[in-house]
Amino acid sequence: MRRENIGYIYLLPFICILVFFFAYPSIFNFIMSLYDWDGFSKKIFANYVGLKNYIRLSRDGYFWIALRNTAYFELTCCVFQVFFPLFFALVLFFGQFKYENTIKALIYFPALISPVVVGLVWRYLLSLDGLVNAMLRSIGLDFLAIEWLGNIYTPIWIIAFINIWQFTGYGMVIFLAGLSSINKEIIEAATVDGASLFQCILKIVVPVLRPIIILDLLLVFITGFRVFDIVFVLTRGGPVHHSELLTTLMYYYSFDSFGPNKMGVAAGISVFLLLIVIVFSVIRGNFIKRETTL
Amino acid sequence: MKKLSLGAYIFTRTTIFVALIVLLLPLLWIFSLSLRLPDEVFESYLFLIPKHLTFQNYIIAFKYTKDYLNIGFPKMYLNSFIVTIATIILTVIIAPLGAFALSNYQFRGRNFIYTVILATFMLPAQVLLIPLFIMYKKLHILNTYLTVILPYTIFTVPISMLILRGFFNGIPRELKEVAKIDGASDFIYFLKIAIPISKPAIATCIIWSFPIIWNEFSMALVFLGKDQLKTLPVAIATIGGGQYIVPYNIFAASMMICIIPILIIFLAFQKWFIKGTTAGALKG
Numbered sequence: 045m046r047r048e049n050i051g052y053i054y055l056l057p058f059i060c061i062l063v064f065f066f067a068y069p070s071i072f073n074f075i076m077s078l079y080d081w082d083g084f085s086k087k088i089f090a091n092y093v094g095l096k097n098y099i100r101l102s103r104d105g106y107f108w109i110a111l112r113n114t115a116y117f118e119l120t121c122c123v124f125q126v127f128f129p130l131f132f133a134l135v136l137f138f139g140q141f142k143y144e145n146t147i148k149a150l151i152y153f154p155a156l157i158s159p160v161v162v163g164l165v166w167r168y169l170l171s172l173d174g175l176v177n178a179m180l181r182s183i184g185l186d187f188l189a190i191e192w193l194g195n196i197y198t199p200i201w202i203i204a205f206i207n208i209w210q211f212t213g214y215g216m217v218i219f220l221a222g223l224s225s226i227n228k229e230i231i232e233a234a235t236v237d238g239a240s241l242f243q244c245i246l247k248i249v250v251p252v253l254r255p256i257i258i259l260d261l262l263l264v265f266i267t268g269f270r271v272f273d274i275v276f277v278l279t280r281g282g283p284v285h286h287s288e289l290l291t292t293l294m295y296y297y298s299f300d301s302f303g304p305n306k307m308g309v310a311a312g313i314s315v316f317l318l319l320i321v322i323v324f325s326v327i328r329g330n331f332i333k334r335e336t337t338l
Numbered sequence: 339m340k341k342l343s344l345g346a347y348i349f350t351r352t353t354i355f356v357a358l359i360v361l362l363l364p365l366l367w368i369f370s371l372s373l374r375l376p377d378e379v380f381e382s383y384l385f386l387i388p389k390h391l392t393f394q395n396y397i398i399a400f401k402y403t404k405d406y407l408n409i410g411f412p413k414m415y416l417n418s419f420i421v422t423i424a425t426i427i428l429t430v431i432i433a434p435l436g437a438f439a440l441s442n443y444q445f446r447g448r449n450f451i452y453t454v455i456l457a458t459f460m461l462p463a464q465v466l467l468i469p470l471f472i473m474y475k476k477l478h479i480l481n482t483y484l485t486v487i488l489p490y491t492i493f494t495v496p497i498s499m500l501i502l503r504g505f506f507n508g509i510p511r512e513l514k515e516v517a518k519i520d521g522a523s524d525f526i527y528f529l530k531i532a533i534p535i536s537k538p539a540i541a542t543c544i545i546w547s548f549p550i551i552w553n554e555f556s557m558a559l560v561f562l563g564k565d566q567l568k569t570l571p572v573a574i575a576t577i578g579g580g581q582y583i584v585p586y587n588i589f590a591a592s593m594m595i596c597i598i599p600i601l602i603i604f605l606a607f608q609k610w611f612i613k614g615t616t617a618g619a620l621k622g
Contacts, residue, residue: 047443049443054436057431058432058435059451061432065470066492069466131353132357138342139350139354141350150362156611160553160574164577168586169364173380175364175384179384209361213361214615217615218620221616221620276555295467298467317462317464325459328459329459
């Protein structure tokens with residue numbers, strides 16, 4: 045064997061993982077999406093239906109709600125999960141805090157808690173007699189003390205809010221890592237020369253952070269398509285599927301004991317998710333490769 | 339550095355203060371609730387410090403989960419622990435091997451492998467559910483730890499490989515030349531030199547992987563259906579759902595039992611967690 049090809053031997057375990065847990069599921073989802081299977085009957089590929097599962101999805105109101113919700117969720121998170129982390133990172137960086145590391149750790153900590161627990165905590169806080177409503181009542185806003193998770197309008201925004209709440213510290217840590225490469229003396233020199241802090245941020249800091257902002261944006265966008273647990277414990281997609289995301293709708297169609305057990309339709313949603321995520325992950329990877337300074 | 343102006347001082351302090359309140363108040367309040375007597379839950383509701391401190395909620399929570407969720411906290415933690423440790427062990431075996439291949443050999447298809455690694459980044463676990471469920475059903479291995487341990491590697495190994503590849507690339511070439519002159523084969527060099535000096539990078543990979551596996555929900559939900567096999571997030575997700583109602587203070591204590599160990603681990607490895615986050619997010 046040529047010496048360089050020994051590399052394959054080292055890669056063998058990883059290639060096995062790729063085959064079983066990436067290649068096989070991707071292909072299988074696509075094939076499954078062309079069949080109708082209820083998840084129980086012995087023969088899986090007995091009922092070839094062609095593109096009917098996709099047509100069914102396109103005519104399914106729940107699918108469009110899930111798609112719309114995913115779009116709302118992604119949009120909100122992409123804006124605020126970049127803005128807040130960046131803002132807090134800049135404040136911490138320029139604020140000359142004595143306990144910078146402690147503050148950083150405190151803001152970061154929620155990102156480590158399991159989203160299930162975060163969802164449960166918020167489900168309780170937002171319940172009719174939970175903290176949020178108690179606070180609203182205490183400042184006289186009784187009319188706002190509603191059942192936050194029990195109507196069809198607010199839950200999807202609350203889900204987005206909770207996700208932003210949990211992962212703001214995560215993004216902040218990434219931005220702070222980027223900021224740490226900036227020499228504070230340059231900024232000091234600039235301010236001595238009469239530049240305002242705002243000008244400094246615009247001219248010195250933003251160019252350094254630009255690739256990291258793009259990376260964080262892509263990270264938020266990609267991870268947004270795997271959010272599932274928060275919805276599962278908070279609303280279970282309800283009321284009447286109005287807070288469903290693509291991931292939870294996929295679960296509803298496949299494994300939910302109250303669902304219709306349409307594996308083919310669920311596989312169709314999976315194909316859709318896979319395509320989006322793979323495309324953007326590769327874009328993100330190539331972006332990192334180009335920005336060699338990182 | 340120049341001192342902040344008064345306006346900037348007030349602005350930065352207020353910002354961080356508000357941020358900390360919004361981020362930590364929910365958790366502190368749940369903590370406060372978990373220390374209250376049942377009849378004092380609604381007394382001075384908005385204040386954080388309860389009138390009488392009690393730890394009995396925690397003891398009740400242990401019994402309560404065992405009775406209503408059919409699985410107690412010790413077993414949930416054990417399940418999560420087994421799954422996490424096993425995945426991490428697999429990761430630190432497979433990822434360095436693969437990373438070494440990428441950084442040391444110019445074999446054909448290397449760029450293709452690299453692109454595939456990028457493509458697997460943050461794969462939604464949900465897309466694996468149906469294919470793996472069918473495979474496991476055929477193999478009759480549903481409801482075993484292996485059904486989640488093996489696929490979890492697809493979330494941890496690719497990024498670990500990228501982190502380690504970067505580290506291996508940074509090892510001075512001379513080190514390898516010297517090893518070769520001493521008659522060491524590539525594998526011996528890998529085992530005796532590359533791995534030992536990569537310890538910090540391997541630690542970064544472990545820390546990066548830990549929360550992803552510990553908190554994974556959908557696969558554990560579908561593949562580990564038996565009550566006794568449920569991991570912490572899956573078991574606790576059903577608390578207060580369905581037919582029965584959980585008292586608020588017991589609920590709060592249960593939440594704290596989930597959060598406190600993570601807090602302790604975080605405090606112990608704080609720097610590493612922040613390093614791991616950065617490495618995973620900027621390299622992967």
